[in-house]
Amino acid sequence: MELLKERILKDGKSFDGGILKVDSFINHQMDPILMKAIASEFVKRFSDLNINKIVTIEASGIAPAIMVGLELELPVVFVKKAKPKTMSDMLATQVYSFTKDRTYDVCVSNKFLNENDNVIFIDDFLANGNAALGVKNLIDQAGANLLGMGFIIEKSFQEGRDRLLNENIRVESLVRVKTLGNDLIKFEE
Ligand code: G4P
Ligand code: NA
Ligand code: NA
Numbered sequence: 001m002e003l004l005k006e007r008i009l010k011d012g013k014s015f016d017g018g019i020l021k022v023d024s025f026i027n028h029q030m031d032p033i034l035m036k037a038i039a040s041e042f043v044k045r046f047s048d049l050n051i052n053k054i055v056t057i058e059a060s061g062i063a064p065a066i067m068v069g070l071e072l073e074l075p076v077v078f079v080k081k082a083k084p085k086t087m088s089d090m091l092a093t094q095v096y097s098f099t100k101d102r103t104y105d106v107c108v109s110n111k112f113l114n115e116n117d118n119v120i121f122i123d124d125f126l127a128n129g130n131a132a133l134g135v136k137n138l139i140d141q142a143g144a145n146l147l148g149m150g151f152i153i154e155k156s157f158q159e160g161r162d163r164l165l166n167e168n169i170r171v172e173s174l175v176r177v178k179t180l181g182n183d184l185i186k187f188e189e
Helices: 002-011 032-045 062-072 130-142 160-166
Strands: 013-015 019-021 053-057 076-079 090-097 102-109 118-126 145-155 171-181 184-187
Touching: 002 032, 002 145, 002 171, 002 184, 013 171, 019 171, 032 062, 032 145, 032 171, 053 062, 053 130, 062 076, 062 118, 076 102, 076 130, 090 130, 102 130, 118 130, 118 160, 130 145, 130 160, 145 160, 160 171
Parallel strands: 053 076, 053 118, 118 145, 145 171
Antiparallel strands: 013 019, 090 102, 171 184
C-alpha cells in the first residue's frame, strides 16, 4: 500500500532493536483518513470471503477493525487483555509478549464469538505473532471459523508470518518492513 509506505517514511521513527514508532498516526494519535484508506485496502484484499464479523485485540487493533466493520456493516469484537471474571461464557488463554517479556491473559465472551461466526482478525502490527496466535486459540475454542488475518504493518524480519502460515492461516499485510535500524526503514520489494 503506497500511501502507507509514504506515511511511514515521512512520520515513522525507527530504532535499533527493530522497533518502528508510528504513534503520530496509528498508535497514539490517529489519522482517521489514513485509517479509512487502510480499512478499504483490507476490504479489497478480503473481498473473496464471506465473513459476518471482524475480530481484533485491544488496544491498537480496535481503530482499523472498526473502520473495516463500518465499511462492511459488520459487528466488531475485540479480545480483551484482562483476567476473565468468573463468567461461564468467557473463553481465555495466555499470550507471551517478547517486547515486554511477560505473559498476559486474554479473553472473549462466547456470546459474541461462536460456531456461527466466519471471521477475519485485524491488528496493527505482526511481529512474532504471539498475540495473533492467542486470538486464534480463542477463535478455535469458540468453534468459529477463522478465514484470514490482516495487519497494517508486518515486520518481515520477525517470525510472525511463518508461524501463522504454519497454522494454515491466510495472512494479508498492507506493508512489509524488511529492515529497521536507526533512521533506516526498508520495505519488501
Ligand atoms: P507479537 O504479538 O507479534 O508476538 O508481538 P510482541 O509480543 O513482540 O509485541 C507486543 C506488542 O508490541 C503488541 O502491541 C504489538 O502490536 C507491538 N509491537 C510489536 N512490534 C512493534 C513495533 O515495531 N512498533 C510498535 N509501535 N509496536 C510494536 P500490544 O502491546 O498488544 O499493545 P497495543 O498497542 O495493541 O495495546
Ligand atoms: Na497491537
Ligand atoms: Na501496539
